Amino acid sequence: MSNPEPAPGGKRAANREAIRARIEDALLETLADGDPSGINHDQIADRAGVGRRTVYRYFPDRTALLQAGWRRLSAAASPNVRMPESAAGLVNGLEELFVGFDRNADAMTVTMASAEGRAIRNAMTPQRVAAYRSAFAKETEHLDPHRRVGDGRPEADRQRR
Template sequence: MTAESRTLRDRQTAATREQILEIAMHQLGQGPRGTFSHESIAEAAGMSARTVYRHFPDRASLLQALWERLREATHTRFPITEDEILPMAQTVFREFDANETLVRAVLNSPAGTEVRERGGVEGRAAFTQSLAPIIEGLPEREKSRIIAVFVSVYSAPFWQLLRDRGQLSAPEAEKAVSWALETLIHATKSITGPRLVEVKKKK
């Protein structure tokens, strides 16, 4: 096979993968009304299910690719330092509002829930890193609980609760999530402060 033919094949492969993801994202955007499977994607794309499986051998690999696509579409980012937590939360909530139709559809879709769980994994890893300096010395179970609360607040479901059940406007929701996270940070520091002193003394 020549270099030119390999390049053409690579472009065709990339185009097919992109088509699959575009259709899958569209199906996610239909919310609970839509269908979502390798077979339904193949039918909508006018290709065989075997082709979809060739690019995404299982549901997990397809969901991971869709999470990455959703993350880019909504500009979702996670903080890796304590200083990034508050400003990034406001930015993420602003992006949820800018992509409200898609975000709400994903929140209300069974497949969307699976996609978002990929974000949960990424979020837990990020908050484990960003909170590390202020949860040092705590028992592992306590660390896990604190991280879980931060991840839950820094999320689309929490955004939806503030907008719908809390009846907050978009700017008010941004301020609310910032206040909630700032309060959590102060509360965590009040717990860990004395323990950090003890840990450092022992060292």
């Protein structure tokens, strides 16, 4: 009888991944509860059954914790969810994304409707803005980056209508 293959990196790596998963599960459970005290390291540590320092070891600040929540929610929607790499890729992935949202409706509703859900989305703003600018660079290269619809110029307001 042969022994099963050890996990890449051995037992310690597997243990680290299990602890990370417990912390992320606790984060999502806390988010789903809609706890008005907000997401913080102490609260997540208590819920995950680990020490506060352990949570900080994996997620050194609140932003890192919130970004982990975004990654887990995205993976729950679909394993293929990621920041867009092209306009076509974004459009082609919408159906799978929305099916995933429906499959995880409770978590997605909390994420879209709660203050903590907004914090999770905001934690990803720099990455999201960079990804969308890159994905749509070709489609928007002809636009004047300094001109915005509704910026007080009559011609801009007319175009908006």
